[in-house]
Structures are given as C-alpha cells and as structure tokens.
Amino acid sequence: MIKKSITYFLFLFSSFCISQEYSITGNLEDINNNPIAYANVVLLELEDSIPVEGTTSDDSGNFTFNHINKGVYLLKISFLGFEEYNSQINLDKNIVLETIILKENLQELEDVTVVAKRPTIKRMVDRLVFNVENSTLSNNNVLDVLKQTPGVLVYDGKITVKQSTPVVYINDRRVHLSSSEVQQLLEGTSAGNAKSIEVITNPPAKYEAEGGAVLNIVTSKNIVAGYNGSVFGNYKQGSEFPKYTFGTSHFFKAKKLNTYLNYSVSPRKDYRNNTEYVNFIENDEFTTSWETDYKRVRRSENHNINANIDYDIDDNNQIGFSTNMLVVPREGTKTNINSLTEVFDANKNLDSTFFTNNRAVDETFNFAFTLDYTHRFKKEGEKLSVSLHNTYYDSSNFQDVNTDYNLPDQTLLRTNKFQTFTSQEIKLYTGQVDYELPINDSSQFEAGLKVSNINSTSILDQFIFKNDVKEEDLDNSDTFLYDELNYAAYTSYSKDWDKWSLKLGLRTELTDIKGNSISTNLVNSNNYIKFFPSLHVLNRINDKNEIYFNYKKRIYRPRYSQLNPFKFFLNDNTYVTGDPNLKPQIDDVFTLGYTFNQKFTFEAYYRYEDDPAIEIMFQDNENKTLKNINTNIDNSVSYGLDFMTFTGIVNNWDLYVLSSVFYYDNKFFAIESNNQLYNTEKWSVYAQIINYISLLKDKSLNAEISYLYISPFIEGASEVGVRSSLDINFRKILWNNRASISLGIVDVFNKQNFTETTKYLNQDALLKSRMENRLFTFGFNYKFGNFRLNINKKEIELNERDRLDNN
Numbered sequence: 001m002i003k004k005s006i007t008y009f010l011f012l013f014s015s016f017c018i019s020q021e022y023s024i025t026g027n028l029e030d031i032n033n034n035p036i037a038y039a040n041v042v043l044l045e046l047e048d049s050i051p052v053e054g055t056t057s058d059d060s061g062n063f064t065f066n067h068i069n070k071g072v073y074l075l076k077i078s079f080l081g082f083e084e085y086n087s088q089i090n091l092d093k094n095i096v097l098e099t100i101i102l103k104e105n106l107q108e109l110e111d112v113t114v115v116a117k118r119p120t121i122k123r124m125v126d127r128l129v130f131n132v133e134n135s136t137l138s139n140n141n142v143l144d145v146l147k148q149t150p151g152v153l154v155y156d157g158k159i160t161v162k163q164s165t166p167v168v169y170i171n172d173r174r175v176h177l178s179s180s181e182v183q184q185l186l187e188g189t190s191a192g193n194a195k196s197i198e199v200i201t202n203p204p205a206k207y208e209a210e211g212g213a214v215l216n217i218v219t220s221k222n223i224v225a226g227y228n229g230s231v232f233g234n235y236k237q238g239s240e241f242p243k244y245t246f247g248t249s250h251f252f253k254a255k256k257l258n259t260y261l262n263y264s265v266s267p268r269k270d271y272r273n274n275t276e277y278v279n280f281i282e283n284d285e286f287t288t289s290w291e292t293d294y295k296r297v298r299r300s301e302n303h304n305i306n307a308n309i310d311y312d313i314d315d316n317n318q319i320g321f322s323t324n325m326l327v328v329p330r331e332g333t334k335t336n337i338n339s340l341t342e343v344f345d346a347n348k349n350l351d352s353t354f355f356t357n358n359r360a361v362d363e364t365f366n367f368a369f370t371l372d373y374t375h376r377f378k379k380e381g382e383k384l385s386v387s388l389h390n391t392y393y394d395s396s397n398f399q400d401v402n403t404d405y406n407l408p409d410q411t412l413l414r415t416n417k418f419q420t421f422t423s424q425e426i427k428l429y430t431g432q433v434d435y436e437l438p439i440n441d442s443s444q445f446e447a448g449l450k451v452s453n454i455n456s457t458s459i460l461d462q463f464i465f466k467n468d469v470k471e472e473d474l475d476n477s478d479t480f481l482y483d484e485l486n487y488a489a490y491t492s493y494s495k496d497w498d499k500w501s502l503k504l505g506l507r508t509e510l511t512d513i514k515g516n517s518i519s520t521n522l523v524n525s526n527n528y529i530k531f532f533p534s535l536h537v538l539n540r541i542n543d544k545n546e547i548y549f550n551y552k553k554r555i556y557r558p559r560y561s562q563l564n565p566f567k568f569f570l571n572d573n574t575y576v577t578g579d580p581n582l583k584p585q586i587d588d589v590f591t592l593g594y595t596f597n598q599k600f601t602f603e604a605y606y607r608y609e610d611d612p613a614i615e616i617m618f619q620d621n622e623n624k625t626l627k628n629i630n631t632n633i634d635n636s637v638s639y640g641l642d643f644m645t646f647t648g649i650v651n652n653w654d655l656y657v658l659s660s661v662f663y664y665d666n667k668f669f670a671i672e673s674n675n676q677l678y679n680t681e682k683w684s685v686y687a688q689i690i691n692y693i694s695l696l697k698d699k700s701l702n703a704e705i706s707y708l709y710i711s712p713f714i715e716g717a718s719e720v721g722v723r724s725s726l727d728i729n730f731r732k733i734l735w736n737n738r739a740s741i742s743l744g745i746v747d748v749f750n751k752q753n754f755t756e757t758t759k760y761l762n763q764d765a766l767l768k769s770r771m772e773n774r775l776f777t778f779g780f781n782y783k784f785g786n787f788r789l790n791i792n793k794k795e796i797e798l799n800e801r802d803r804l805d806n807n
Helices: 002-017 106-111 142-147 179-187
Strands: 022-029 040-045 051-056 062-068 071-078 085-091 120-123 128-131 153-155 158-160 167-170 194-200 214-222 226-237 242-253 257-282 285-312 317-328 334-344 350-376 383-406 412-440 443-466 469-472 478-496 500-517 522-540 546-556 567-571 574-577 585-596 600-610 613-620 625-632 635-650 653-670 676-694 701-710 713-715 718-720 723-734 739-746 754-760 763-771 775-785 791-794
Touching: 022 040, 022 085, 040 062, 051 062, 142 153, 142 179, 142 194, 158 179, 179 257, 179 285, 179 317, 350 567, 383 567, 412 567, 613 763, 653 713, 676 713, 676 718
Parallel strands: 167 214, 574 625
Antiparallel strands: 022 062, 040 051, 040 071, 071 085, 120 128, 128 194, 153 158, 194 214, 214 791, 226 242, 226 775, 242 257, 257 285, 257 763, 285 317, 285 334, 317 350, 334 350, 350 383, 383 412, 412 443, 443 469, 443 478, 478 500, 500 522, 522 546, 546 585, 567 574, 585 600, 600 635, 613 625, 635 653, 653 676, 676 701, 701 723, 713 718, 718 754, 723 739, 739 775, 754 763
C-alpha cells in the first residue's frame, strides 16, 4: 500500500510539471492478490493497433507510461499462463488504474509450457515462412534451426535448397561471407533471436538476380523498453580433436533507440584423412598409378561480431546502422598436411614414393557496414528506403611445402621445396533505393535501383629453392586486378484476390567487368545487360489446400578467385587455377507445388543451367599432374519431386520430413581428352526425418532424433557415393526458461564418410574421404535481464560478399 501511495504521489507531481502529456499507472495481481512481475504491457493506437509504447511490470506488479499524448488507446497486457487483458482508455488526463486482476488460463497452463509452441509453416505467394519464435527450437543456434527448416538441407559443411547453394540474408540484408564462414556465423548465433526463416526458392525481383534460392533469417527487436541478454556455448568432441563455440547476445530498447549486439568465438581443430587413387592412362592403356594417404589437421579461431542500432527520428523516419565483422587471426589459424604417395608401374610394382609436408598459416578480416534510412509516408504502407553498404575483405596465406622423393627401399633420390604467399583485398561499395506503394488493400507496387562497385587485388608470389638459395619463381607469380561495376533496376506488382495471389517482377542488370593480369599483361573486358523476369501464382483451393507455381531467371557470376589465371600449387604435382574469361551462369527455374491439409507439400521443379562455372579435377596423363581447373561446363539440367511436412503425430511428438527424388545431367568439355563434350547423369534420392519428442509432463525435456540419407549423386564430372547419419540430441529447460542444456551424438554410426569417383574417357580417379563426423556434443544457454521482453519483426538485407572466397 505504501508503494502504491509513493507511485501515486510521483504521478501527481509529473502531471503538474508537464501539462500537454499524460501518464498511465497501474498494478497487476493474480486472483490470490500476488503481484505479477515481468508481464508485457503494451499501449496501442485504437484504430490501427500500432504500438505506441511498451513496458513490463516490475517485481511489485507496477507499470507506468509517461509522456503520452491525448487520445484513445488500447491497453493490452499478457503473461504466460494468464488470459490476455484488453481495455480501452480515453486519455485526457493523468490516470491511475484500479488494480488489474489477471485470470489464469487453465487450458494454457495445461497445454503450453515454458518450452512454448511447435514451429508453424505459412505459405505465401513467393515464399515459405517457418515461424520459430518462442518455439521448441528457440534454445538452439540458428544453424540447428536451418537443419529443420522445410526445404533446407544442411550436411558436410554445406547448406542447400534443391541441390543448389542458397544466398543467406539476415533481415533482408545479404550476408557477405563464404559458405563456411556463414555456417560458423549461424552456429554462433542463438536461435532465441530468430523470429522466422523465409525459404524463397525463386526470389522476386526485389532480391539480387545473383545466386539461387534465398534464406532470409528474420530476427526480432524489442518493442518494450528494457535490457536482456544471453550467454551460450557448445562443445563438440570428435574422434581426434575438440571444437568449441562461445558467445553472448545483448538487446537494449529505449523509447527511440533499439540496439543489438552478438559476439561469438569458435576455436577448433579439425582432422581429415583421405585416400586417393589415380590411374594414369596413355593410348587407352594403364601406365602408372598413384596411391596417396592424405592427412590434414587444421586449427582455426573465428571471431564474429554482429550489431545493429536503430533510431526512430520521429513517427515517419528511422535511421539504422548495422555491421557484420569476421576476424580470423593468423596466430590461431594453422594447417598441417602430410601426404605419402606410392607410385606403381603398369604391373602394379612399387616404383617410388614421395612424401609432402605442407605447413600453412592464414588470416582473414571481413568487415561489413550498412547504413539505412526509411521514410514512411502518410499513406499506410507507403515507404522509401535508402541503403549504403561497404565491405572490406583482406585475406592472406603463407605455405611452406617440402617434398622428399624416395626409392622403394626409402633411399632418398631428391628433395624439392617451395613457398607461396597469397593475398586478396576486396573493396565493395553499394547504394540502393527501394520504394513500396500499396495501391489498395489487395495490391502493391514496388520499384528500386541499385549500383555496386567491386575492386579486387589478388597477389601470388611463389618462391623456389636452388641449392638452398631462395629465389622468386616468376613463371608462377602474378598480380591480378579485377573491377566490376553493376547497375540494377527492378519493378514488381502484387495482387491478392479471395482465392488467388499474383506477383510479377522484372529486374534488369547492366554489368561492366575488367580483369588485368600484370605478369602476362593480359587484359580481359566484358560488359553485358541481362533481364530477369519472375512470376509467382498461388491459388487457395480452400482453407487447407493450395496450389502454386513460380518461375525465375537468375545469374551466378564467377567468384573472384575463380577468375585468377595463375596457378596455386598445393604440392609439386597438384595445382588450382582460374580463368579470367569465365562466363556467368544463367538459370531458368520452374516450380509447381501443392499443399494439402495445411501440412503436406509436394513440389515438382525443373532447372536449366547455362554455362555453369565449377572446379573440375583433370589428370594430365602426359606430365603426371593433377589440375583443378575452374571452367564453364556446357549446361546442366535438373528436375525432381520433393515432399515435405512438419506435423504433430501425437500431443508430445512432432515429425518433420524432407525428401526428394531428382535427376541431374551435366554436360562438360573434357579438357584432357581433346575437349570432347561428355555428360554425367544420374537419378538420386535424399531423405531427412526428424522426430521431436517431449519426455516430461511440463515439456521441459525434449529429444530430437533425426536420420539423413543421401544416395549417390553427380557433382561436376564426378559421382559422390552414398552417405547417411543418425543424430540424437536431448535438451533440458531449466530455471523457468532462463537456461537450457543439451547433450547429444551426431552421426552415431559414423556413416557420413563418402567416396568420390571420376571415371570417363582417359580419366580415372577415386577419393575416399574420412572426417570427424561422429561428434559428442554439449551445449548451454543462459538468459539474463528481462528475458521475457516482447518482440516484434525486424527485417534486414545482405550482398555481393558471398563471392568473397577465402581459399
């Protein structure tokens, strides 16, 4: 009672000092007169339900809104286990509300626990939305959530959607990181920050024409004032080495300011053991063969920082700043490779051996900064967005390679030594303007412009040793300069009817490219204009069934490293090289889908890829070398049928299934076989089944049992063998949802090892890969501050940075 009197006195004093604005003060109790702390209290405009101000009740159940303009508002109060409270307030003076009694929601207390709800799926005209906010997945990291997102497959260090690599966005801002760096970023980001995952198989015109499907990870921001944070980590023990991830996230919301900061560090050691067989062929006859035992240990330590600040200038204008930084320090990143190769003659007699030791260190700095401005016009939904982006990427590598050549009795024949220093500096600048105009309640117009400028400098200095004297190998040293300027414009129109939805778009891009090899004085220039139409149609047959069709033309520009013409030697007999004349890959993708009973979806798709740029290994039978060449193959065709569902079996058991039957046909030029046009083709299957089981009455202990199967499939000129994985994970929620711990095993039976076979014409090679697939895992997550802060959708974007390739 005394506390209520003090609150009332302070309230009267503030109303006397500020006559144009008013305050609302109240207190929350349950039916037993116990105060309710940490309840979400939101004040909304009555007409359009736009949040005006938000807060939470304190330990005594009190809440206060200050400096609120005169008007009619809706007061909404919610807290887990209680019925939502709504009340209309006519604010023309300072108001002290009578004590508000929240009623228990008995059904909610029985069926909804601190572990919250199961994820839900919503099909929109141009995307599938997987809602994970406050779900059973919220205590995972974001990469774990992707593994369970419909249509997404995560395995062997890859993220794929319909057998192609998607472009990852966070809140509509594209992530400019390589595939491996993206996965480490997502693994170090708590899923408690995620609102939904949007799977956009054929992105509309607003998104870059560059790349395939889009995964847009929509995060959340606070709409009530306060602070919350979390610390998280996981430990994985492989057959050889441990791997760690530690991180922390922080949210803070003031009246006009909203901030977010996430930091994670991932120290780890990884082991890989390959066995490689190469049969060299001349005049259709076997001449010699190599059998190589390859062992690699790589130590790395990635530091990721993500942050954003949003400031509301007024009701119609907002400015925001975000950054994404990756630091891979040299002292924490080392690679040691030992390989022993046995050379056999045509009669399978051991002829000689050579042993190679490759020691390398590297470092990477990848800094991205984005400045956003949004203006909302008086017409609801009409807005103008301006975005400026800069990425600075700096990567360097030094390797020391020593090879001993021996007779079968290990008598030393000779030694060879070389060293290589490589570096790549990339500067990326983009500017973008987007405009959205709702024409009426059921249709919308969008348009935008974008300009991108990319400058890349790649340096390779190779040194050889003659009589232990170091000298530069000028034949294998070079500096490669690459400049790209891209102009883009798009327009889009969408329309909704009672049962139909339509979205049309057209994006046009003009690209100007120049590559310059300093050592050869070779300059390659290219410019082209491309048009990228998109079409999305959705028909809602009834409340539970719908059919949809979409089409998109898209482009894959070569990564900067693929354009470098110089040779990067991995050892004396193996090198990687690029081609400055690589053409962009153009895809046409058609998708027809049907969803019935809101749970089960079938999708048929067809994709034609023109001039795909990929890396293919060719064996030079004459010089006994292995060449990894980045080249354009003629075309690829893929089509298949996918099935996916996320459904409840019984009250405590949910099931997710993703499966696909698909055909893949690659046509490529066999460079070491007189450029003969050759094709590899195959029907393949993959299937993923995940079971989510709640084991306790309060659903605070959960088990995830998943199985992944991938049949042999075609990749470039090679066939990759079968693999599978059974994963088991348990997660326990503690301390009223403040903390969680998890314990599990990845790849219980160690079946993710695979083979890769390249066998055609005069090419004959086999790779057997063995990695640390079976992992014992432990994870934890602890939340502090006002972790029950209500959250609201925030959308972000990301760009050309995925073409930054850290070799």
